[in-house]
Amino acid sequence: MSLPLDDLEQRIALTRPGDTVRGLSFAAVLRLTHERLGRDAAERLRAPLMQRSPVDFFSYPAVDFLRLIGFASEALQPGYGTREAALRACGEAIVGTFFESTVGQTLLRLTAGAGDPKRMYSNAPASYGTAVSYGQREYLALGDKRVRLTFKGDLLPVQVHEGILGGVLTALHREGHVRGTERGLGDSEFLIEWA
Template sequence: MRDPTATPHSPPHGSEEELRMLLASLPERAAVRGMLFNAVLEVARQRGGEAAVQRCLAALGEKKFLDFFSYPSGKYLELLYTTARLGGGDTEDFETVLRHMGQQAAVNFLVSAAGRTLLVLVQGDPHRLLNSLPWAIQVGVSGVEVAVRLTGPWSGVLTVKRDFSPRPYVEGGFLATFETARVKGARVRSWRAGPGTNEYELSWD
């Protein structure tokens, strides 16, 4: 499935060229919590067993990741792409796995102390949840800037600057978060709003 926002000069989705371009555009001091690395490794285990997990760790030069330690975002991107390629599938399969990893990352966050606190505070209210997402994102990922604007009674848009994560991955995370908070009919779509800036429209019933 071709990305409708891709330009004629965009590298193929899931390609090594795309990964290198993302790595080159990482913001300074960008870092990711270990819990998100571990979520990706859970998906690697589902796709290829323990051997796949060990291959991923060896490729990154790591033995394990501690949930609340921060690690370089470059390693995180490399892990995302390595795991999404495990099945050797086409672009559509690559995006499906990215969404699955985003869902797992949200699940790992929401069972943590910070995630449980978030769910208690929002109490299933989609507006509260939408307004809390910038904080939730910044708990797991440093170096990004997130703004929220309501676009109607049942929708809003998050603008994420210095966003290096693949959009299908982020979409999966948002959907899983809304579903866990018991928001009905949650939907998400995204587009590139400029260099290093993506927008995510969230809507619900």
């Protein structure tokens, strides 16, 4: 599933005036764009949305982040082969930037005990709750090496979350995969398995 302009507009229509996303997510996508396409490309994406570079823990309108992720994935698509792969790369950049931060490093040390992804994923609902102001997430363990996360009222494309959730496995140096299924616009489910 790609993110055509009509899908972007449908997601924007779901937003409420108070829906926000932390600046870290903006910064991560802009950094990825800068690394892959150069400074000018990143500036062209940022300029219509904000006057300055985003501050990691400030909150910004979710509408602006949806526009950024939509247009960044379009710009990055040639380098990743598909729009879906570009969206996943944006998600991986977000979680990678988070884990590089002091807060992310602390979370890795506190919750990743012995590299157990289950501990990290069990904290996903709270972690998402600090990163965005909208939606609900639920965690369910399905076995020792398998969990399900259910998202309701979420604004981002499934592929972005696949990148974020898969990036957790990468940070923990674990092999595995994430399979996202959109149940309806804004509602999705993620099955995460690892070796």
